[in-house]
């Protein structure tokens with residue numbers, strides 16, 4: 169286990185600088201155009217694939233960095249480049265993590281490469297959990313998966329919503345109910361392979377921000393997938409369901425639900441790192457602007473009213489990064505999040521991105537309000553960071569429960 173260090177090592181710095189180059193030279197110049205087009209930016213993802221930045225190898229390398237800082241460092245740089253394009257490049261990772269955390273070695277080896285494709289034939293993947301009536305309340309999920317033993321197939325029916333890359337993905341990972349009696353413990357994840365009949369894209373959402381990222385409903389009608397598409401396999405599922413039934417019979421439902429929430433905790437620092445990247449980008453624009461914009465015969469940064477805002481912005485960004493790095497290191501080191509440290513990092517970084525980008529707009533005055541400058545886009549992009557992967561309210565709920573032990577509602 170690596171010691172926690174606040175300084176990146178030479179290898180990490182080299183990777184960071186390489187990503188920064190891509191973010192500055194490829195993403196920044198393309199960001200406004202793809203935001204306006206509201207289309208999935210295939211050419212940008214293809215460019216990332218050509219240099220190995222959009223690839224299974226790259227993410228695996230960062231994921232297995234023993235310091236835990238590889239992923240947050242990479243994400244901060246990409247999202248400093250642009251959040252919409254950043255999500256287009258990293259959205260597949262959510263589905264890949266779904267397979268990594270629940271799949272067998274064989275499933276990981278079979279499906280994750282198909283999620284990325286290769287540099288000549290780039291693919292993306294989608295993770296489909298949310299539903300119209302099951303957002304924060306995951307237990308309200310209705311999409312049903314029923315086992316057809318005669319054909320060793322699972323039959324999936326339901327409607328997923330808000331799926332990043334939904335409908336354009338080569339591989340969809342779908343969470344469905346296999347035992348409605350067990351609440352969230354009766355859920356399982358399935359691979360829906362490329363070209364499976366019955367899966368279609370529903371509405372594609374027109375969004376406030378991250379508009380280069382594709383977000384859509386995914387409709388599943390009588391979707392049949394082979395038995396081997398159940399992540400983790402049937403034997404493991406049957407054992408898990410039997411244990412959950414025993415616990416439920418013994419009145420241990422709430423404890424089981426909390427254990428499931430703890431699993432979600434692990435992916436949150438990565439989302440926090442994205443928010444840090446957006447906040448840093450807006451702060452840099454504002455700092456530069458404040459030093460060059462002259463009013464009343466002096467740069468506006470000469471006024472404490474402006475300079476103190478920048479001081480607060482920078483302080484919050486650094487604090488957010490520290491929370492993200494701590495949580496990422498803890499996750500890599502196998503340290504349990506006893507005080508919901510993953511949620512803390514996502515909550516604070518998401519709120520920081522929203523407030524820092526708003527302050528940046530204010531510092532740019534009228535220019536901040538126009539699309540001639542990037543901060544209004546950054547502010548629109550930042551707004552999702554208090555909503556997806558658990559809203560700020562849900563993060564507070566998780567933290568409050570963890571620190572108090574009280575099942576606060």
Ligand SMILES: Cc1cc2nc3c(=O)[nH]c(=O)nc-3n(C[C@H](O)[C@H](O)[C@H](O)COP(=O)(O)OP(=O)(O)OC[C@H]3O[C@@H](n4cnc5c(N)ncnc54)[C@H](O)[C@@H]3O)c2cc1C
Pocket residue numbers: 262295296297298300302303304305329330331332333375378383552555556557558559560561562565577
């Ligand atoms: C752009 C985008 C991309 C997304 N990508 C994906 C994806 O790839 N895959 C996927 O599965 N999902 C995805 N989501 C879904 C996202 O995770 C949900 O939107 C989010 O979990 C919130 O659910 P909801 O929208 O149904 O809001 P709701 O759960 O209806 O919440 C509405 C409001 O009520 C508050 N609230 C709800 N319950 C409580 C409570 N107990 N205490 C206090 N406040 C509460 C919430 O905080 C929120 O402010 C995405 C969403 C968006 C917008």
